[in-house]
Amino acid sequence: MRNTRCKRNSDKNMNIKQIEEKYFMRTYKRGDLIVKKAKDQFVWDENGKKYLDFFSGIGVCNVGHCNDSVLRAAKEQLDSFAHASNLYYVPSQIKLGEELTKRIFPDGRVFFSNSGAEANECAIKLARKWGFLNSSEKNVHRYEIICFKNSFHGRTMATLSATGQEKFHKFFNPLQEKFVFAEINDIESVKKLVNKKTVAIMIEPIQGEGGLIPSKKPFLEELRMLCDEGNFLLIFDEIQCGMGRTGKFCAFENYDVSPDIVTLAKSLANGLPLGAVVAAKKCAETFVYGDHGSTFGGSPVSCAAALEVLNIISPKFLNDSLKVAEYLFLKLEDFKKKYSIVKGVRGLGLMLGIDLAINGSSIVNYCLDNGLLINCVHDTVLRLLPPLIITKEDVDFAVKVLSKSLNYSLVTK
Ligand SMILES: Cc1ncc(COP(=O)(O)O)c(C=O)c1O
Numbered sequence: 561m562r563n564t565r566c567k568r569n570s571d572k573n574m575n576i577k578q579i580e581e582k583y584f585m586r587t588y589k590r591g592d593l594i595v596k597k598a599k600d601q602f603v604w605d606e607n608g609k610k611y612l613d614f615f616s617g618i619g620v621c622n623v624g625h626c627n628d629s630v631l632r633a634a635k636e637q638l639d640s641f642a643h644a645s646n647l648y649y650v651p652s653q654i655k656l657g658e659e660l661t662k663r664i665f666p667d668g669r670v671f672f673s674n675s676g677a678e679a680n681e682c683a684i685k686l687a688r689k690w691g692f693l694n695s696s697e698k699n700v701h702r703y704e705i706i707c708f709k710n711s712f713h714g715r716t717m718a719t720l721s722a723t724g725q726e727k728f729h730k731f732f733n734p735l736q737e738k739f740v741f742a743e744i745n746d747i748e749s750v751k752k753l754v755n756k757k758t759v760a761i762m763i764e765p766i767q768g769e770g771g772l773i774p775s776k777k778p779f780l781e782e783l784r785m786l787c788d789e790g791n792f793l794l795i796f797d798e799i800q801c802g803m804g805r806t807g808k809f810c811a812f813e814n815y816d817v818s819p820d821i822v823t824l825a826k827s828l829a830n831g832l833p834l835g836a837v838v839a840a841k842k843c844a845e846t847f848v849y850g851d852h853g854s855t856f857g858g859s860p861v862s863c864a865a866a867l868e869v870l871n872i873i874s875p876k877f878l879n880d881s882l883k884v885a886e887y888l889f890l891k892l893e894d895f896k897k898k899y900s901i902v903k904g905v906r907g908l909g910l911m912l913g914i915d916l917a918i919n920g921s922s923i924v925n926y927c928l929d930n931g932l933l934i935n936c937v938h939d940t941v942l943r944l945l946p947p948l949i950i951t952k953e954d955v956d957f958a959v960k961v962l963s964k965s966l967n968y969s970l971v972t973k
Pocket of ligand 1: 675676677678680714715764768769797798799800801825826
């Protein structure tokens with residue numbers, strides 16, 4: 561007992577980093593930043609140092625940190641009630657469901673979850689049940705889902721199994737059956753995997769964690785055709801690339817290819833936890849009472865916030881963000897000429913990747929030291945996911961810091 565008390569006292573002298581180091585499972589490699597506050601496209605640390613946020617908390621705060629109207633709506637809801645249960649009607653949730661479904665599939669249906677992984681879990685279950693009910697041949701149970709190498713769909717067992725990156729699978733076998741993997745932008749690799757058990761194709765229109773790899777339009781068109789011919793579902797995981805990030809509400813609108821199921825999360829409620837699955841008419845009626853559910857899914861507070869997000873990301877708002885995105889893209893393209901370590905720049909709208917010939921972690925740290933938040937995926941791709949409200953002045957600042965960091969990397973190489 562005495563020993564324990566001593567221990568507690570000694571914990572009191574520990575700083576926040578030491579406490580994290582001692583008590584937290586080692587799942588996150590955190591940057592050297594203790595967040596004090598955030599507003600719009602900026603974040604401040606505990607010493608008052610200001611950072612330009614080109615990461616938005618992994619593509620979450622698309623309309624900016626602490627957006628006034630989003631915050632107001634969330635607070636008003638919180639003052640009325642925080643939770644009621646999905647066994648009753650929650651006005652903010654019902655209204656959001658209507659607005660979101662109308663935007664994506666006017667004759668479809670929605671299900672709300674808390675997170676991206678849960679949204680994808682729901683989409684997988686929906687596809688499986690739809691396959692069960694819609695057999696192409698008598699007595700053939702359809703459940704196989706074709707996914708893609710380098711994809712990322714979440715960390716739960718099913719979404720991990722759907723993720724096409726072995727580094728995430730290590731230690732967690734056996735994975736769930738039956739997810740098979742094709743190459744993005746290679747339709748022949750998809751066709752080879754199609755068989756009578758195929759129930760869906762699941763793809764991020766733009767791979768995020770996989771290195772910012774956009775699908776090509778003819779490829780998505782062929783996927784759509786393949787799904788129609790084989791009578792299976794096309795699922796678009798828009799968790800990272802949706803909600804205006806590419807200049808359209810959903811990224812698939814850039815391609816003019818419509819899926820059967822769309823999953824959203826991240827920026828849906830601009831920082832409050834919320835995920836959604838929107839299904840087209842073809843499969844919207846699949847679930848019945850008891851098939852799926854969630855205690856917190858579609859929280860009244862998150863839904864109130866999300867309704868404001870939908871109000872904000874008007875076509876004009878998105879067009880303005882695209883203008884800044886083009887300005888940024890051109891500046892980044894210049895890096896290719898200036899820095900031998902820059903192999904290319906890719907992405908769509910404000911979802912951009914700088915492909916490097918070196919590991920990018922020192923550049924991320926350099927940017928952090930110099931007041932710019934970015935991150936690195938796939939070891940060598942710098943990922944930029946700024947809030948959609950950034951200005952050209954913000955771009956100039958970010959480009960200046962990135963240039964300095966690339967110069968620094970060349971010198972220290
Ligand atoms: C494309 C995509 N799908 C799914 C997820 C999982 O979302 P969450 O972390 O909210 O579970 C992510 C998260 O990064 C993602 O980028």
